[in-house]
Amino acid sequence: MIRNYLKIAWRNIRKQKFYAILNILGLTIGMTCCFLIFMYVRFELSYDTFHKQGDHIYRVVTDVKTPTELIESGITSMPMGPNINADFPEVKACVRILQDDMLVLAGENKYHESKVLVADSGFFSMFSFPLIRGDIKRVLAEPFSLVLSESKAKKYFGNADPIGKTLEVEGKKYTMKVTGIMKDIPENSHLPFDMVVSMTTASKGLGVDLENSWGNFGAMTYLLLEPGADATKLERKLPDFMERHVGKMMKTSNMYYTLHLERLKDVYMTSKKTAPVKGSVTNVYIFSFIALFIMLIAVINFVNLATARATERAREVGVRKAVGAYEGQLTLQFLCETLVLALVAFVLSLVLCQLLLPAFNMLSGKEIARYIFANAAVIWFFLIAVATGLLAGIYPAVVLSSYKPVVVLKGAFSSSTKGLFLRQGLVILQFAITIILIAGVLIVYHQLTYMQEKDLGFKKEQQLVIELRGIEKKEDKWVNIKQEILQMPGVTGVTLSSSIPSREHSSAYSKMEMKSGEMQASNIDVYFVDFDFIKQYGIKVIAGRDISGQMGTDSTRAMLVNEATVKSLGYSKPEDIVGKRFSQWGRDGKVVGVVKNFNYHSLRDDIHPLTIRFEPGSFELVTIGVRPEQAKKVVAGVESLYNRYAPDGRFEYFFVDDAFNRQYGNEERFGRLVLTATLLAISLAVLGLLGLISYIVIQRTKEIGIRKVLGASVGSILFLLSKDFLKLVLIALLIAMPLSWYLMYQWLQEFAYRINIHWSVFLLAGALALIIAFLAMSLQTVRAALSNPVRSLRTE
Amino acid sequence: MIQLKHVSKHYPVGFGKHEILNDIDLTIFEGEFVSIMGPSGSGKSTLLHILGLLEEPSRGEYLFEGESVHKMNEKKRTQLHRGAIGFVFQAYHLIDELTVYENIETPLLYKNVPASERKSRVADVLDRFNIVAKKDLFPNQLSGGQQQLVGIARAIVAEPRVILADEPTGNLHSDQAKEIMELFKLLNEKDKITIIQVTHSDVNAAYGHRIIQIRDGKIA
Secondary structure, three states, X not given: OHHHHHHHHHHHHHHOXXXXXXXXXXXXXXXXXXXXXXXXXXXXXXXXXXXXXXXXXXXXXXXXXXXXXXXXXXXXXXOHHHHHHHHOOOEEEEEEXXXXXXXXXXXXXXXXXXXXXXXXXXXXXXXXXXXXXXXXXXXXXXXXXXXXXXXXXXXXXXXXXXXXXXXXXXXXXXXXXXXXXXXXXXXOOOOOOOEEEEOHHHHHHOOOOOOOOOOOEEEEEEEEXXXXXXXXXXXXXXXXHHHHHHHHHHHHHOOEEEEEXXXXXXXXXXXXXXXXXXXXXXXXXXXXXXXXXXXXXXXXXXXXHHHHOHHHHHHHHHHXXXXXXXXXXXXXXXXXXHHHHHHHHHHHHHHXXXXXXXXXXXXXXXXXXXXXXXXXXXXXXXXXXXXXXXXXXXXXXXXXXXXXXXXXXXXXXXXXXXXXXXXXXXXXXXXXXXXXXXXXXXXXXXXHHHHHHOOOOOOOOXXXXXXXXXXXXXXXXXXXXXXXXXXXXXXXXXXXXXOOOOOOOOEEEEEEEOOOOOEXXXXXXXEEEOOOHHHHOOOOEEEEOOOOOOOOOHHHHEEEEEHHXXXXXXXXOHHHHOOOEXXXXXXXEEEEEEEOOOOOOOXXXXXXXXXXXXXXXXXXXXXXXXXXXXXXXXXHHHHHHHXXXXXXXXXXXXXXXXXXXXXXXXXXXXXXXXHHHHHHHHHHHHHHHHHHHHHHHHHOHHHHHHHHHOOOOHHXXXXXXXXXXXXXXXXXXXXXXXXXXXXXXXXXXOOOOOOOOOHHHHHHHHHHHHHHHHHHHHHHHHHHHHOOHHHHHHOO | OEEEEEEEEEEEEXXXXXEEEEEEEEEEOOOOXXXXXXXXXXXXXXXXXXXXXXXXXXXXXXXXXXXXXXXXXHHHHHHHHHHHEEEEOOOOOOOOOOOHHHHHHHHHHHOOOOHHHHHHHHHHXXXXXXXXXXXXXXXXXXXXXXXXXXXXXXXXXXXXXXXXEEXXXXXXXXXXXXXXXXXXXXXXXXXXXXXXXXXXXXXHHOOXXXXXXXXXXXXX
16 A cells, blocks of 8 residues: 555656655755754753763852942852862862963974863863873872873874873973873863863962962862752852851952852853853754744645645545545555655755755854764654654645545536635745844844944054063063064054953952942952053043053052943942042052943943053053054064064964954854855745746636736736735735844844844845745746737637 | 435525435335436436435435445445445546556555455456556556546446446447447446446436436436
């Protein structure tokens, strides 16, 4: 029986090549898209699931409450973790991790290693990052121990055995001994790293006090709980714990810490706190929906075409019933046909997926998979394909097999209005989805352009930046460097600072005078800059004055603050804060001026309170204003100067505007993905429309002929054929508008600085959909309208 | 074998109804060859459809071999279809996508006849109707008469007790028609199959043992 079904299915496919190709093409596109997104979502959800003890690992995070604000932080201070471990028996182990980067010397070459962790010795016991060489308990015990990934070991030591060998780090300042080799870290780890340095390097080796600075945040802390221990119970005991250890300190500083525990699995995806690599739940949802949408469009195409063409199969149904078929058998037969199509599409999709995988990896910015067959997901794909086939086939199959043989066999049965309503509904749904996607793309790109072009409150163009890393931290040296660069042709200005917008910056435990006269302690963002920074970056001083080398006391006793600081301390006017006291990192003095807020983070984030002081010991970067036509020469000049001052260093440079825009890599990738999905959705909708209209044109050939004989113009026939569909597109627009407004409004909430959604976006999206629909239909309608009526009438 | 008691059929039209059959009483015995005649729209096709279980009467009772049809469930009725009744249509109604062989085989498939038996039975019928050479052709490659031959072959392959034929020769010219009617006669006499045919032609009607005239939904 099944063989008979398959035979019929195959003959039908061959007989109706145009529709079969249309259907298979649609399903293939839908499935390919769905499969790729499925892999992406699966990958995103797989983060940190490979740790064997993962269910018992928790990250400690901190909420810091000051009188004016609540800072949610993904990190802790150094003593918190070990003390929790000591105080609570249900905590089995604690590992603290710092992120770092290193300049590594290897013979003549210098490499900047950006993915370095500093970790407690229990690191490899807690997490399942397998060691290839070295003792799991000993590798991170001694100061200056270093564990390398397999590929880094190869990079530095080739095929030689690296264990016991040493690497010179930070311009021969330190010597690290390789104690272990680990497997390369999988991409789905929220901790990306190539090297791990022992925590004892900082404590014993460099004599940094890790055990007593409760207010100094920096470490990510992970706890391993005993099996069966209840994390919620432990979390409830933590306020007491904090009170016991630092109650007094919290009270005097007026900063209160609340600790929370997060499951390791939640760190990457659902946590609101920061992490080295962070996923986005919104994106996972959006992509899942897009996959669903595209699949839906493909399925709708199928259902529409199948029901519209149902009459062609009606007679067969009648005959089969007359010779004794059950309705169920017929349903099964039609389902079989759809499944054959779905499976053909499935096979094509697998091939396409494999071909597109490299491009998709690029598009998504990470290597999700190299081979689809290496992935257990293929089983899922098969199930998805079968489900698609069933979903697409069930309605047409039920409709077809329900035909009454008498009605059909009498021959009075010509065209059916049955399912017309449904068909129209589905076309509306299709176009609503398409319009939502088009509007989405427009809004995403609008937001991207907005972020790239918004006035950030500082000058980012033609600012070349180099790192001072590797140069001895001596003030006179830096004065010389600055002078030398200033004299180069093409240089318009030079300034040194601890950070620049888009770069990480420190925050400092500071006390600031509030309106009430009390000193308020808080962790506040800090920039340390020389006297030319504000001028060169074009940052506006809106109250008081800029810091200046002319004023003798400015080098130690003056501070600039931004508007956000003014607000957070409760002042209503910027003028009011000028002359107020501060105490920060051992310096005391007064606020001398207020700068206008500038976006030193990406536009996703709000502007936080920021203080700016002169502190040459903290300078890390040199910003060089350059004339664009001489930029190349300046870079070359600066490089040779750098190499003179830092023979062991590694010259690196970038431009501020590039660095700032690079922060939007994620958004750009997101935009590209949505754009691709939209193009696919549009092409699917067009395919569907093409199928429907071509069928309708065939059905109405005679009518068109008669109308032409009666004197209808080509235009009026085009209108006649298109108007029903265009009406549907208009209804779709009405449905899509509020939905897409809501969805994109939600997406925009992730940005502190965002565009307002203008109604014209929807108009544009709707117009685009209309034009596309019209053009797609024209392919068929124009031919029908131009055809010679004599021929179409003679066929009757 | 077949007994209709006070059978009526009407369709709703607007607020009223359109009477097609009105209080029909009819008995057909096993082995009969009955011709139903009447002008267009008189309800003869509807009567045939009711006999063939393709339509249900609005009122009245239909007994098939003494059993009341409207009390049967869908499954029983389909079984009756499969085992007892064969259809022959004016427009042949072969399945275009299937070959001659496959068309004839279809009723056996639905009857779950094992493959080997299917093969021999289809072969028998092909042989008997002299269409072995055409078994791999598709319906559109055959002439009208040949198509109807296949239609009849399909109707009898499942060895029905009744063949219902709705103007079986309506689309054929007289030579072909004669051939088909001879075949019916043979099936009736030799195979003892009860045959009920609807026809316009007096010549064809004369092949039957009995002619039933229908006018305005009533047996005249």
